[in-house]
Amino acid sequence: MPEEIIPGYFNGNVVNSKVAGNSSPIPPRTPSPTTSTSLDIYTYETIIEIANFLLQRTSIRPKIGIICGSGLGHLAENLTEADSFPYEEIPNFPVSTVAGHAGRMVFGYLNGIEVMCMQGRFHYYEGYALSTCSMPVRVMKFCGCTHLIATNAAGGLNSSYNVGDIMIVKDHINIMGFAGNSPLQGPNDHRFGPRFPPMNKAYDPELIEIAQNISKEMGMENDTHTGVYICLGGPSYETVAELKMWSILGVDAVGMSTVHEVITARHCDLKVFAFSLITNKCITEYETEEEANHEEVITTGSKRQNVLTNFVTRMVENINSLIINDSM
């Protein structure tokens, strides 16, 4: 088999990585949830090879990467001319273990615009290191993406939020990082990004404004909020006392994902838009029979799928226009 040189893209430059033909260029080393706590298995070269593995097998050249949250995987089902890669068939990729996360990387067109979409993400509570959870964001970067749309299912802590509402994320609290647990922990490879990336504009203000306008155009302004997300380690849901504490500290929605993905995306200079679907109201009183549960999370995602698909499609159209304008 002749050796091929497959182009990847990083910071606007073509990155060449030599791989062998169409057979898998990387020895299979799929991490399992219980063994992937090592911080350094995803080197710069490995990420390029994973991106090249995908680019070799699809003609789609996306600028926008999308991560589907729990129960939100139907977004990927709207892609046309799709090329779909189950995670277990991508060399070195982790596998999804959570209900509502199909476990596929899907390339295709969303209303005529090339995108790549994680139909299922990785969570810390599955046993993966945070750097492993967010590794696919770097793969998106190397596949040519300049923008990330991260979606998640979250509990509504702000008492004005209702089940089915959308919260545009304006900021996060990286509570796991407070204890030193970061996807960027360990030696910094400056080819990905700087040692100390800023986070005060993690969520792109222009994209937040666009999303707010889209929500108005869709007549959803009363069901759309702009707020602060916190990622907790999970997998247990929160106690009443914990929720009261987060509320005092300014948290509006509570989840177990997204923050490490956003940190990784900003580290490699992807522009980020993120939103939460409020799948349940956080229970902040003791006197109730209700309990948080994952079935409700998935069901709410499924009920709101048409609205969310419409919302994300409009975001993709707007981001695509920005990308075209920026390139002129």
Ligand SMILES: O=P(O)(O)O[C@H]1O[C@H](CO)[C@@H](O)[C@H]1O
């Ligand atoms: O953040 P996503 O993946 O949407 O899922 C959220 O929903 C699950 C809990 O029901 C947790 O995994 C939490 O993070």
Ligand SMILES: Nc1nc2[nH]cnc2c(=O)[nH]1
């Ligand atoms: N931590 C947390 N994650 C969620 N994901 C969806 N709902 C919730 C919730 O109430 N709490």
